[in-house]
Amino acid sequence: MTPISIALIEGDGVGKEVVPEGKKTLETISQYTDYKFNFLNISAGGEVWKKTGQSITEASFEKLKTVDTILLGALGIPGLPQGVAEYAVLRIRQEFNQYVNLRPIKLYESMRDICPLKEEHIQSGIDMTIIRENSEGIYRRIGGSVQDRTSIDSMVFTKTGVQRILHFAFDYAVKNQQTKITSVDKANLLYTSQMWRSIFEEEGKKYSNLTKESFYIDAFCQWLIRSPYDFQTVVTSNMFGDIISDEAASLVGSLGMGASGNINPDPEGISMFEPIHGSAPDIAGQNISNPIATVLSVKLMFEHVFDDPYIGKAIDTAVENAVKKNRTPDIFPRMNNSKLLQVSTQKMGGYIRTELEKLLKK
Numbered sequence: 001m002t003p004i005s006i007a008l009i010e011g012d013g014v015g016k017e018v019v020p021e022g023k024k025t026l027e028t029i030s031q032y033t034d035y036k037f038n039f040l041n042i043s044a045g046g047e048v049w050k051k052t053g054q055s056i057t058e059a060s061f062e063k064l065k066t067v068d069t070i071l072l073g074a075l076g077i078p079g080l081p082q083g084v085a086e087y088a089v090l091r092i093r094q095e096f097n098q099y100v101n102l103r104p105i106k107l108y109e110s111m112r113d114i115c116p117l118k119e120e121h122i123q124s125g126i127d128m129t130i131i132r133e134n135s136e137g138i139y140r141r142i143g144g145s146v147q148d149r150t151s152i153d154s155m156v157f158t159k160t161g162v163q164r165i166l167h168f169a170f171d172y173a174v175k176n177q178q179t180k181i182t183s184v185d186k187a188n189l190l191y192t193s194q195m196w197r198s199i200f201e202e203e204g205k206k207y208s209n210l211t212k213e214s215f216y217i218d219a220f221c222q223w224l225i226r227s228p229y230d231f232q233t234v235v236t237s238n239m240f241g242d243i244i245s246d247e248a249a250s251l252v253g254s255l256g257m258g259a260s261g262n263i264n265p266d267p268e269g270i271s272m273f274e275p276i277h278g279s280a281p282d283i284a285g286q287n288i289s290n291p292i293a294t295v296l297s298v299k300l301m302f303e304h305v306f307d308d309p310y311i312g313k314a315i316d317t318a319v320e321n322a323v324k325k326n327r328t329p330d331i332f333p334r335m336n337n338s339k340l341l342q343v344s345t346q347k348m349g350g351y352i353r354t355e356l357e358k359l360l361k362k
């Protein structure tokens, strides 16, 4: 097999701890399968901004254009002007046309103990995918401030932008044998949401086997904690997706469980995979961050770039098996359960590797 080139952007804070664990997963796979990877380390984020005045240099950005795919940790250090470190990730999403942000949310059976909801709200379990529009909405950053007295952010939706994300979501639901798709908007107020909802209803007619429902964002946030078991594919615009994905990740343990794929569905496109959590400066450098979101982002890489659900499933099972006994502090139950061991970032990654080896050796 020709080697696959992967850019690794550790970034700042806990990004430096979790990306090596994602790499460990990739190395384990190349050890037991025909996959070969070439890794290219790229710097970006707050520390780079301090040195160069840019969160990613032009030279680094050019290098990203040469790789097959990207794994990113997190960007941001305390004390910088707002947004300068994060700019790199937004630029990558925009310029590589990664218009889909895929965020699966799954509660492992053995982790019901860490779900903040009572059993009656968990019922059959939590297993949904949030599909967030990743290229427009309020993230186009059109606006500005007038003498610190008035500030404007414009929310931009285009028909093409809305249609392509909705089609991706409908097709995703069908491909994954789902019966229902939920669209989240604010159509009782926003023009952009009214357009979104009418396209959802119109395009939805082509998918007769799917039940379609729309919620206003406020109501959805409420149902997300009352009956999360009810959702399968959830599709929404950029900022709503940002917000609900943090809430949803917390339902399945912590932000440290939230994986994501910034996907350009064009086969020639370059996609980027990253945990949804930030650089977490409060716990950075202590080897206690949760590497699972990053490892599960690698799973998404196999499913969506290498088109290999078999390896994707193996990574998922390895994580599921590893958390039966080992947990980083963020997913460790308050009432200690003697069967569980509290472990470091590296140990957690190591246990996942051991479980993955068992599956791949078979």
Ligand code: IPM
Binding pocket: 086, 089, 090, 242, 276
């Ligand atoms: C995320 C993050 C980013 C976003 C930030 C870092 C710009 O919160 O990936 O969810 O808002 O998209």
Ligand code: MG
Binding pocket: 242, 243, 246, 276
């Ligand atoms: Mg976010």
